[in-house]
Amino acid sequence: MVGKLSNIYFIGLMGAGKTTIGRLIAKQLGMVFYDSDHEIERKTGVKIPLIFELEGVDGFRKRETAALEELCQLENIVMATGGGAVLLPENRELLKNNGKIVYLRASVHDLWLRTRNDKSRPLLQGGNIRQKLEQLYIDRDPIYAALADCIVDTGAQSANEITSYIEQLIKEASNKEAVK
Numbered sequence: 057m058v059g060k061l062s063n064i065y066f067i068g069l070m071g072a073g074k075t076t077i078g079r080l081i082a083k084q085l086g087m088v089f090y091d092s093d094h095e096i097e098r099k100t101g102v103k104i105p106l107i108f109e110l111e112g113v114d115g116f117r118k119r120e121t122a123a124l125e126e127l128c129q130l131e132n133i134v135m136a137t138g139g140g141a142v143l144l145p146e147n148r149e150l151l152k153n154n155g156k157i158v159y160l161r162a163s164v165h166d167l168w169l170r171t172r173n174d175k176s177r178p179l180l181q182g183g184n185i186r187q188k189l190e191q192l193y194i195d196r197d198p199i200y201a202a203l204a205d206c207i208v209d210t211g212a213q214s215a216n217e218i219t220s221y222i223e224q225l226i227k228e229a230s231n232k233e234a235v236k
């Protein structure tokens with residue numbers, strides 16, 4: 057489980073709630089929140105769809121690795137990662153070596169409900185969004201699950217309920233470490 061209160065990294069598919077819940081958890085725990093997607097946008101001064109258009113997915117992944125290298129040097133932070141951040145082995149190593157990893161798992165149906173009208177996710181534009189999410193789930197769920205210290209099934213719970221649940225897990229884990 058989530059061990060001592062160091063860095064907490066959220067992983068999961070687009071729409072899983074990494075940004076929403078990461079921000080809430082950071083506020084609850086008095087930690088600083090970062091989002092690797094937002095850091096890439098801040099550094100480049102442009103939105104992610106334009107990066108995909110100009111540099112393709114490989115160009116975006118290079119920027120993502122560079123952002124993670126910097127963000128993983130920070131201490132005592134909560135970070136929401138991009139949905140595909142776990143695809144490269146070097147990114148997985150960075151996350152594993154520098155914090156506790158929480159996989160926010162959601163059903164394809166919930167992911168679809170949350171992302172179907174959004175234009176900010178290039179991998180979900182055009183064609184059948186539900187099918188795209190199904191394929192991404194098949195490809196990535198095993199990677200997220202293998203990397204995570206803790207898997208939280210978000211189910212039908214609200215972002216606030218999930219936040220309280222994770223906060224509870226973190227507190228229990230830190231209490232256990234304190235009595236060791």
Ligand SMILES: Nc1ncnc2c1ncn2[C@@H]1O[C@H](COP(=O)(O)OP(=O)(O)OP(=O)(O)O)[C@@H](O)[C@H]1O
Pocket residue numbers: 068069070071072073074075076077093136137138139170171177210213214215218
């Ligand atoms: N548990 C939840 N129940 C209902 N809606 C949610 C829940 N969690 C997040 N949402 C909503 O789903 C949408 C996507 O959430 P969010 O942007 O946090 O996902 P993400 O995991 O950061 O996605 P990405 O990888 O694309 O950045 C937002 O509109 C958010 O308000």
Ligand SMILES: O=C(O)C1=C[C@@H](O)[C@@H](O)[C@H](O)C1
Pocket residue numbers: 069070093104137138139140141176177178179
């Ligand atoms: O799942 C993915 O590969 C992505 C998720 C988003 O968070 C962004 O990082 C980008 O749109 C790619």
Ligand SMILES: [Mg+2]
Pocket residue numbers: 074075076091093136137
């Ligand atoms: Mg996000």
